[in-house]
Amino acid sequence: xxxxxxxxxxxxxxxxxxxxxxxxxxxxxxxxxxxxxxxxxxxxxxxxxxxxxxxxxxxxxxxxxxxxxxxxxxxxxxxxxxxxxxxxxxxxxxxxxxxxxxxxxxxxxxxxxxxxxxxxxxxxxxxxxxxxxxxxxxxxxxxxxxxxxxxxxxxxxxxxxxxxxxxxxxxxxxxxxxxxxxxxxxxxxxxxxxxxxxxxxxxxxxxxxxxxxxxxxxxxxxxxxxxxxxxxxxxxxxxxxxxxxxxxxxxxxxxxxxxxx
Amino acid sequence: xxxxxxxxxxxxxxxxxxxxxxxxxxxxxxxxxxxxxxxxxxxxxxxxxxxxxxxxxxxxxxxxxxxxxxxxxxxxxxxxxxxxxxxxxxxxxxxxxxxxxxxxxxxxxxxxxxxxxxxxxxxxxxxxxxxxxxxxxxxxxxxxxxxxxxxxxxxxxxxxxxxxxxxxxxxxxxxxxxxxxxxxxxxxxxxxxxxxxxxxxxxxxxxxxxxxxxxxxxxxxxxxxxxxxxxxxxxxxxxxxxxxxxxxxxxxxxxxxxxxxxxxxxxxxxxxxxxxxxxxxxxxxxxxxxxxxxxxxxxxxxxxxxxxxxxxxxxxxxxxxxxxxxxxxxxxxxxxxxxxxxxxxxxx
Numbered sequence: 389x390x391x392x393x394x395x396x397x398x399x400x401x402x403x404x405x406x407x408x409x410x411x412x413x414x415x416x417x418x419x420x421x422x423x424x425x426x427x428x429x430x431x432x433x434x435x436x437x438x439x440x441x442x443x444x445x446x447x448x449x450x451x452x453x454x455x456x457x458x459x460x461x462x463x464x465x466x467x468x469x470x471x472x473x474x475x476x477x478x479x480x481x482x483x484x485x486x487x488x489x490x491x492x493x494x495x496x497x498x499x500x501x502x503x504x505x506x507x508x509x510x511x512x513x514x515x516x517x518x519x520x521x522x523x524x525x526x527x528x529x530x531x532x533x534x535x536x537x538x539x540x541x542x543x544x545x546x547x548x549x550x551x552x553x554x555x556x557x558x559x560x561x562x563x564x565x566x567x568x569x570x571x572x573x574x575x576x577x578x579x580x581x582x583x584x585x586x587x588x589x590x591x592x593x594x595x596x597x598x599x600x601x602x603x604x605x606x607x608x609x610x611x612x613x614x615x616x617x618x619x620x621x622x623x624x625x626x627x628x629x630x631x632x633x634x635x636x637x638x639x640x641x642x643x644x645x646x647x648x649x
Numbered sequence: 650x651x652x653x654x655x656x657x658x659x660x661x662x663x664x665x666x667x668x669x670x671x672x673x674x675x676x677x678x679x680x681x682x683x684x685x686x687x688x689x690x691x692x693x694x695x696x697x698x699x700x701x702x703x704x705x706x707x708x709x710x711x712x713x714x715x716x717x718x719x720x721x722x723x724x725x726x727x728x729x730x731x732x733x734x735x736x737x738x739x740x741x742x743x744x745x746x747x748x749x750x751x752x753x754x755x756x757x758x759x760x761x762x763x764x765x766x767x768x769x770x771x772x773x774x775x776x777x778x779x780x781x782x783x784x785x786x787x788x789x790x791x792x793x794x795x796x797x798x799x800x801x802x803x804x805x806x807x808x809x810x811x812x813x814x815x816x817x818x819x820x821x822x823x824x825x826x827x828x829x830x831x832x833x834x835x836x837x838x839x840x841x842x843x844x845x846x847x848x849x850x851x852x853x854x855x856x857x858x859x860x861x862x863x864x865x866x867x868x869x870x871x872x873x874x875x876x877x878x879x880x881x882x883x884x885x886x887x888x889x890x891x892x893x894x895x896x897x898x899x900x901x902x903x904x905x906x907x908x909x910x911x912x913x914x915x916x917x918x919x920x921x922x923x924x925x926x927x928x929x930x931x932x933x934x935x936x937x938x939x940x941x942x943x944x945x946x947x948x949x950x951x952x953x954x955x956x957x958x959x960x961x962x963x964x965x966x967x968x969x970x971x972x973x974x975x976x977x978x979x980x981x982x983x984x985x986x987x988x989x990x991x992x993x994x995x996x997x
Contacts, residue, residue, distance in 0.1 A: 457881060482883040490881070496874045498938075498994060503867050510864050511883035559882065 409468070410435045410595055411456070411486070411563050416465035418451050418619075425451040425460060427619045433563065438589040438596045440606045440627075443616035444640050449599040450491055452616070453565045456597075457481055457488050469563075483511055487561035491568045491599075493552040497541035501532050504540055504551055508558030525554045528587070546577035553584065557594070564588065566598040570605075578602060582609060603636060615639055676936075676945075679991040683949045690956060700839045702955055704911055707846035708904050710947040711853045713931045714940055715900030720929065721937035721995065722861055723893050724873030725791075728925050729783075729799035732806030733776040733898040735920035737905020739810060739817055740772035741765075742915040745827035758818055765829040769906045776902025777895050784894040788887045791876075803925045810917040822916025826909045846907055853900050857940055860896070869893055870938070873995070923973075930980050936993025945991055950976070 409432035418425035426448045433439045441449050454460035456467050458478040467474040469484055476484060487508075496504050505525055509518050526533040529550045535543065540551060549569055556564055569585065570578040582602075586609045588594050600606040607613060607627040615623040615635055623635045630636060691699035716730045744763045763771070783802055790798050810817050817823065829836040829845055836842050860866050871879040872886050879886050909915045927950070935946025953975060957968045988996040 459877065459881075477885075478880045479883050479885045482881065488881045490878060494875050494878050496871050496878075498874060499867060499870055506864070507867055507871055507879075508882055510868070555882070 408435075408471075409433060410470060411597065412468040412471075413452070413456070414466050414468065416452070416455050416467065417463050418448070418455050418460045419463045420461065424619050426455065428465065429616065429619070429621050430465075431614050431621070431624065433595055433597050436589075436593055436595055437611040438585070438598065438609060440610040440613040441597065441599045441616060442601070442603055442606070442613060442636070443622070444642075446618075447616040447639075448619040449616055450567050451619075453488065453567050453597070453599055456486065456565060482559050482561070485560075485562035486565060487556040487559040487563070488565045489552050489556040489567060489569065491571060493545070493548045495540045495543075495548050495551050495555065498539065500537055500539055501543070501551055502536040504555050505532070505536075505558050508555040509560065512560070521558050521560060525557050528557070528592075529554050529584070544577075546573050546580065549573060549577075549581055550584065553581075553588070557588065557592075561594065563595045563597060566596060566600075568599055568601060570600065570602050578605065582606070585609065607631065675987065676941075676992045679945060679949075683945060683952065686952050686956070687948060690952065694959070697839070698955075700843050702951060704839065704843045704846050705955065706948055706951045707843070707850045708908050708911065709928075709931065709951055710850055710944050711904040711907070712901055712928060713935065713943040713947045714853055714857050715897040715904070716928055717932050717935075717937065717940065717943045718857060718860065718869075718893050718897045718900075720932055721939065721943075721993065722866065722873065723869045723890060724995075725787075725890060725894070726796050726929075726997075727787075727799040727894075728796060728922075728929050729802035729806070730897070730901055730928055731920050731922070731925035732783075732802050733780060733901035734905040734908070734924075734928075735806055735810055735917075736776045736779055737772040737902035737907075738909035738915045738919065739823070739905070740775045740902065741768050741906040741909035742823035742826045743816060744768035744771060745910070746823050746825045758816055758823070765827050765910055766831065768827070769903070772906035772909075773899045773902045776905070777899040780895040780898030781891070784891045784898075787894070788890055800922070803922050807917060807920055807922065810920055817917070820917065822914055824914050826913045826915060828910055828913065842911060846911075849903060849907060853903070854940060854944075856896075857900075860893075861938075861940070865889070865892075873938075927973075927976065930976055933990050933993075933997060934976075934979060934983060936990030937995040937997065939990070939992045939994065942990055942992030 411433040413429065413431050415428040415430055416426050417428055429448065429452065431439070431441070431452070441452055443449050451460050455462050456474070458481060469486065474481065474484060496507065499507070502522070505522055506518065509521050512518055512521070526536065531547055532551060532554055535547070540548060543551065553566070553569065556566075566585065570581050573581065582605050585596065585598065589596050589609070598606065598610075607630060610627050612625065613627055613630050614621060615630065617639045622639055623630065623633070687702065690702065712730070712734055716727070719725050719727050719730070743759065744761045745765060745768045747760065747762060787795065787798060811819055813819075828842065836845055861869070868879060868884050868889050871884070872889060876886050908919070931946040931950045932943060934949065935944070936942025954972060957963065957972050960968075963971060983990060984997070
């Protein structure tokens with residue numbers, strides 16, 4: 389289960405040495421009963437990167453994030469954070485520096501926006517630090533400041549997505565995992581969400597691993613991209629390398645079979 | 650403005666439905682109706698009836714507020730709460746009663762002869778200890794299965810009360826449960842006992858309000874909405890669920906202790922599964938995740954229970970059944986038109 393430096397160097401095509409990756413997944417396999425969700429998938433995310441995971445429906449994109457968070461039945465492989473195996477329970481992972489923004493927003497609709505945000509950092513005992521994080525998150529998302537006393541149920545889908553991302557940031561993560569952050573949003577809101585993700589990456593220098601189906605937009609802001617197909621890694625490299633090849637077309641049109649993947 | 654002018658005005662039925670769905674109005678009307686009903690009863694039946702009504706209300710209110718912490722705020726639909734109520738009542742009976750002269754007794758039971766105020770904390774603790782044991786098992790379940798296992802607990806608790814005759818005297822029940830006493834002062838008068846119940850109700854409401862308003866309460870509400878997301882944000886949800894379960898059971902134990910002392914007689918029939926269902930109905934009727942709603946629901950239930958006695962043309966043997974039918978019809982109507990209850994915020 390433990391990856392050697394050589395193993396890591398062999399599979400990683402990024403500029404940074406793979407062994408120094410902040411988040412490193414080595415040969416992760418996930419099985420949902422007889423269904424294989426992921427089959428020995430390895431990927432690495434370096435400090436400060438914005439890495440995209442793409443692929444058609446059922447490729448295993450969201451399963452990658454769930455495997456990191458301990459929400460999927462991992463049957464093989466290891467997740468490393470800062471070079472150490474991440475073998476803690478789900479509720480401990482946020483304290484290790486990983487924050488997860490799940491698909492479908494899943495904000496607490498019967499709580500106010502401020503209560504939602506505060507829930508993101510209650511594990512931080514220091515009240516002053518909690519207030520500081522709240523203020524900086526409200527600065528990043530002014531719409532949340534304006535409506536901080538409103539219930540989350542009263543917000544639009546786009547606003548709820550901003551709230552979900554803001555709640556994730558309240559945890560003060562080293563790595564932010566975003567699962568389909570633009571799913572079901574109007575095009576104009578999608579642009580806004582991508583601008584915010586880019587801002588979080590470039591201004592806050594937060595490392596981001598994002599699963600996204602909106603390929604062109606995410607490639608515009610990502611440092612690197614992984615493409616999954618049928619639970620296996622089909623391609624990894626820079627956004628340019630993805631654009632230069634036909635891999636996306638092949639994967640989405642089903643031209644890449646299990647053998648090629 | 651033109652749009653308004655051309656819009657057809659809602660029919661009487663539509664307006665009625667709209668009113669039912671608008672929380673503020675209905676809650677106000679329900680409060681006015683239920684409290685007005687209580688006042689009318691008091692004026693009609695006199696102060697003695699009001700004192701009894703008030704005492705029974707306090708006990709059921711403690712019970713429904715405590716259950717609302719689990720069902721309403723945390724989203725764990727338990728129908729086994731009556732078990733902790735029974736543990737409190739039997740605790741009070743066993744610890745304080747003197748059955749040595751009881752001629753009808755079938756078996757001798759342990760004699761402790763503790764005073765009320767020494768026994769009450771033990772009742773609360775006993776319910777808490779039982780809740781820890783049961784809660785550790787219950788935490789493995791959720792949703793529909795949770796309801797079923799809580800059913801199982803209610804049935805087991807009832808059968809323990811009925812069958813462990815060496816401790817509970819089984820179907821004979823335990824008489825002569827003590828009333829509160831401090832020195833030479835004995836709260837054997839109804840008003841004194843009511844005052845004591847009011848104090849305990851205020852304490853329970855205060856603790857509950859503090860809990861649900863705190864960050865702990867926010868986590869409970871988060872668990873109710875999406876337990877997995879709560880875990881993702883660092884909350885070990887099993888501990889939170891166990892904590893509120895135990896706190897709630899201890900409150901139910903307190904209510905049971907008060908009931909035992911109030912009636913001075915405890916037998917298993919007060920803790921049958923039907924009583925548990927009535928308790929859940931009160932919580933739903935008043936409103937999930939609303940302390941105010943639980944108080945309102947308890948008052949409405951007690952008024953219904955006590956008030957039925959005065960319907961002279963109703964044969965006494967049918968009163969119990971009619972009461973249940975009325976409550977059942979109210980619940981069906983609420984589920985159809987106002988599933989969040991009179992003052993609640995969540996739907997079941």
